[in-house]
Amino acid sequence: MPVGINSPDPLSRARMWRLGFALALCTVASVCTAAEEDPYLSAISIEAAKVDGTAQPTLEKNDVQAVSPEEGPSIEAFEEDLKSRYRGSYTFYEKLPRRTQEEVFEEYRSGASIDEMRKKIMDRFLNH
């Protein structure tokens, strides 16, 4: 029976597996050892353990203002920002029906970029 690439004999296949396993083991071991031996990384790790999350007054006083999208920036703030930074887009935005303005704002509040919003304003302006 010819011995080809697709049908190595069981002995050589076992050898390859062993070699691969040994190589993987060496790699993992060397990475771990490197991390353990890097004094800077060790010092950082020791220092991090000294940080007590509950001892950060900012977290308590500010109450980490994580809010849901519906509590995000107001439409007034959005319009003010648009007006001050993109006067041209704001001019078109002003001419849109209130409902469309709200639609644009909703998309902005859910995280869309201002560039996307400017394109949308133009699109709505040209097609309304």
Place this chain on the structure above:
Amino acid sequence: MKPLVHTPFILMFLFVSAHVLAEESVVGLTADKPYLHVMHEGRSVKVQRVQDPNYELKGYYAKTARKCPPFCIQPEQVDPRVATVGEIEVFNFMENELRDNQGFLIDARTPEWFQRGTIPGSINVPFMQLSDETSPEMTEALERFGAMRRAGVSSVSRKLEEMGFLDGDKKTDHWDFTRAKKLLLWCNGPACGQSPRAIKGLLRAGYPADKIFYYRGGMQMWQLWGLTTIIPGE
């Protein structure tokens, strides 16, 4: 009758005084910006300062001394080509580059630090991933930042780019950084070397220096100003 005539004026005075006092009690981010919103893990987070005038920083970030080395005071500049920025610039970055998807605010500390609290809007890219310009982690990070891999660039083309005959301003042999995003990196503060290491790694990889910003104040100054921090995943 006279007291009754004055009553509306007294009431108005009290109302205006209360309003002025309420206005004065706001500790804003800047003179014209009381707070801002930034997206963090898909949520809108309000960034503001502690409003309590008697607030004092306590805990780890109130410490003035750490063992040096390794936690030594860092120079103002990581590299002469990289701009060092303060809190106002971080606010502007949050409101412009982050909002417009044109930049990344990078917490360059190890994950164990990141998990203990971060600046809202930050993503965690530990400095180790940005230290070796040839590592797969660096490749992955650069692609995430908007850099594009270049393949099969002839030496002649590269030479012409270097000489300025072809557009090669933000290109290296292996990367095209033309559309790469702006990066604002920070770590624990003026005595932290994690973000400086990351910045040096990025520069070695060819990342354009004018797209990198260093917030030297880091978490320590952020907390000193009583600014909002957030625990990832909460």
